[in-house]
Amino acid sequence: xxxxxxxxxxxxxxxxxxxxxxxxxxxxxxxxxxxxxxxxxxxxxxxxxxxxxxxxxxxxxxxxxxxxxxxxxxxxxxxxxxxxxxxxxxxxxxxxxxxxxxxxxxxxxxxxxxxxxxxxxxxxxxxx
Numbered sequence: 409x410x411x412x413x414x415x416x417x418x419x420x421x422x423x424x425x426x427x428x429x430x431x432x433x434x435x436x437x438x439x440x441x442x443x444x445x446x447x448x449x450x451x452x453x454x455x456x457x458x459x460x461x462x463x464x465x466x467x468x469x470x471x472x473x474x475x476x477x478x479x480x481x482x483x484x485x486x487x488x489x490x491x492x493x494x495x496x497x498x499x500x501x502x503x504x505x506x507x508x509x510x511x512x513x514x515x516x517x518x519x520x521x522x523x524x525x526x527x528x529x530x531x532x533x534x535x536x
Contacts, residue, residue: 414515415476418483421520422469428461430454438521464491472508481513496529498536507531 409417421436439450448456461467466489473484488506495505507528514522 409478409515409518411476411478414478414481415474417515417518418474418476418481418513419471422471422485425457425469428458430458433457434519436519438516438519441519441521441523443523444525463493463495464489466490479515481515483511483513485509485511496527496532498529498532500532500536503536505532505535 417436424432424436433454434450437450437453441448441450441453443453443456467487468489470486470488471483472486473482475482486506486508488504490502490504491500492502494500508531509525509527511526512524513520
């Protein structure tokens with residue numbers, strides 16, 4: 409897969425997340441996906457995302473920066489949302505917060521096999 413093809417695949421994955429098209433998630437995520445060193449598997453990864461949308465009803469993944477160097481993708485995602493209750497241990501309680509997430513992905517067999525993710529928690533803290 410070329411860099412532009414992998415970037416297009418990643419954009420389709422983000423569209424799948426934003427549409428909450430969970431039956432299609434397996435088209436983008438490997439059955440044995442690992443997230444930040446934890447083996448989630450596809451069902452655990454799906455459960456994590458479903459939980460994210462339950463906790464943050466207006467959640468939307470927006471790509472700010474996307475670099476593709478097969479088999480890797482690096483992305484900065486932007487969020488502008490109102491998490492319910494606590495988020496990352498912070499009492500957000502429905503207040504609007506904007507923050508970024510820096511994410512690296514490794515693709516295997518055309519699907520995301522490993523994810524390394526860091527959310528800018530300090531940005532959220534400064535807004536509360």
